[in-house]
Amino acid sequence: MSDRLPGSPTHETTSRLPSLKPAGEVLVTGGCGYIGSHAVRALCEAGYHVVIFDSLATGxxxxxxxxxxxxxxxxxxxxxxxVEAVFAQHRFQGVIHFAGLTLVGESVRDPETYYGANVIGGLNLLAACKRHAVPRFVFSSTAAVYGExxxxxIAEDHALRPIxxxxxxxxxxxxALESYRVAHDLEYVALRYFNAAGAHPSGxxxxxxxxxxxxxxxxxxxALGQKDKxxxxxxxxxTPDGTAIRDxxxxxxxxxxxxxxxxxxxxxxxxxxxxLGTGAGHSVLEVIRMCEQVSGRTIPHEIGPRRPGDPPRLVADAERVRRILGFRPERSDLKTICEDAWRWHQAHPGAYR
Ligand SMILES: NC(=O)c1ccc[n+]([C@@H]2O[C@H](COP(=O)([O-])OP(=O)(O)OC[C@H]3O[C@@H](n4cnc5c(N)ncnc54)[C@H](O)[C@@H]3O)[C@@H](O)[C@H]2O)c1
Incomplete structure (x- = not known):
């Protein structure tokens, strides 16, 4: 890659499917990650021209x-x-920001790396958005902003006390996003995901x-025999069965x-x-039973101690996203999530390796 011009793309693909409508260029940071890669696919299907910026650190x-x-x-x-080199070559009508580091335990041990990637990296992106007058921004936030x-x-007006x-x-x-909205008219949506799960329906x-x-x-x-238990x-x-409940x-x-x-x-x-959740919660044992049902295999498990900071129940009040964005999840019942995930894991036991 050393002969590459600064800011030139490392990969370009040509479309196999025609775009449905020309909806403009969208920058997707972290577009090679788990959630970002699915969003890239959905954006392309909706007719957007997608530009990905990703370090490939975890993607x-x-x-x-x-x-x-x-x-x-x-x-x-x-x-x-x-970052600036990419903005200099495109005119983005929106930015979707997935890129970041995501492991709670690692963030406790190494806060500087997390503040660097998630705050300094994000602020660099906002500075470029301001300089290039990007009008819209969608951010991957998390239920972890609520804390215990x-x-x-949990509704959006719940106290924000991350732990x-x-x-x-x-x-x-x-x-920072709210400050940029007030000062620079950057319109934004911060999506606080609960537990992302499942895989593309194609597997x-x-x-x-x-x-x-x-x-x-x-x-x-x-279930695949890659781990004993x-x-x-x-x-x-x-909780009814004593294990933690998540959405x-x-x-x-x-x-x-x-x-x-x-x-x-x-x-x-x-x-x-x-x-972004469903408003319904499932216990760990319920999830294990569903994974056993869809795979047809026994999943041996053992009870260990609680993890520090794990609350008993984390379930979204999903009313606001439904009312204001008109958004209703369609594949988020536990059976469909597990069936889609199993299709992916069974077909790719080594993941992307
Ligand atoms: N997975 C979940 O359940 C969940 C829940 C709540 C919030 N989120 C948020 O959603 C986003 C995506 O999560 P994911 O599970 O897809 O993670 P992921 O690790 O699969 O994807 C993150 C992507 O960002 C890239 N990246 C990381 N740091 C970067 C940097 N400094 N510059 C450029 N690229 C960088 C990685 O290479 C990767 O492709 C994250 O911001 C995460 O905090 C995820």
């Missing part, structure tokens, strides 16, 4: 190759010159984190919510934060 080029027509710039958001829930389901550096970096960036792309901390991929690793973190919570949302529903957010902003819709 996979294979997650987007062949899925649609896009340009990819490989670079780190903390490199302001690299005082009431469940780890990961959640604090995400909240800091939400504050061609899915979750491939390393290390993998999420329940469903780890359950399927056991699954550890259930605590069975002494005040799982299908990655394809998440992807479509990003397209809907861009369209909402383009139509002059309200800015702000929106929960």
């Amino acid at each position: 996979h080029l294979e997650s987007v190759m062949g899925s649609c027509d896009f340009k990819l710039y490989q670079g780190d958001l903390q490199d302001l010159k690299a 829930p005082q009431r469940v389901p 780890n550096p990961y959640g604090r970096t995400k909240l800091a960036f939400e504050h 061609t792309t899915g979750e491939a984190h390393d290390p993998e901390t999420h329940l469903i991929p780890n359950a399927f690793r056991v 699954l550890i259930v973190h605590g069975r002494d919570y005040e 799982y949302i299908h990655v394809w529903d998440l992807a479509l919510a990003h397209v809907a957010s861009l369209e909402h902003l383009a139509a002059g819709g309200e800015c702000g934060a929106f929960n």
Whole structure:
């Protein structure tokens, strides 16, 4: 790549499918990651011209190759010159910002890396948006901005008291977005995801984190014989079966919510934060049983101690996104999530390797 001009794309693909409508150029940071790669696909299907900026630190080029027509710039958001070089060559009508580091435990051990990637990197992106008068911005936020829930389901007006550096970096960036809206008219939606899960319905792309901390991929690793057993973190919570309850949302529903957010902003819709969950919760044991049902395999598991900072129930109040964005998840029932995830894991036991 050394003979590449600064700011020239590392990959360009040509479309196999015609775009439905010319909807303009959209920058997707972190577009090679788990959620970003599904959003890239959904944006292409909606007719947008997609430009990806990704360091490939945790993402996979294979997650987007062949899925649609896009340009990819490989670079780190903390490199302001690299960010500026991309903006100099395009006229973005929107930015969707997925890029960031996502592991809670790692953020506790290494806060400087998390503030660097999630706050400094994000601020570089906002500076470029301001310089190039980008009108719209959609941000991957998280339920971690709420911290220990005082009431469940959790609505957007719940107190914002994140209990780890990961959640604090995400909240800091939400504050920056609101400040840019006031000062520079940047219209934004911050989507606070609950638990992203599932895979593309075709089984061609899915979750491939390393290390993998999420329940469903780890359950399927056991089902595939890649791990001996699954550890259930605590069975002494005040929940019906004693295990923690979470709100799982299908990655394809998440992807479509990003397209809907861009369209909402383009139509002059309200800015702000929106929960992305279903409003329904499932316990760890329920999820394991569903993974066993869809795979037809036994998933041995063992009860371990609780993880510090894991609340018993995290479930979204999903009313605001429904009312204001008109968004309703379509694949987020637990069975469909697990079936789609199993299709991906079974067909790709080594993930993208
Ligand atoms: N997966 C979930 O359940 C979940 C829940 C809540 C919020 N989120 C948020 O959604 C976003 C995407 O999560 P994911 O699970 O797809 O993660 P992921 O690790 O699969 O994807 C992140 C992508 O960003 C890229 N990246 C990271 N740092 C970068 C940097 N400094 N510059 C350029 N690119 C960089 C990575 O290479 C990767 O492709 C993250 O911001 C995360 O905080 C995820």
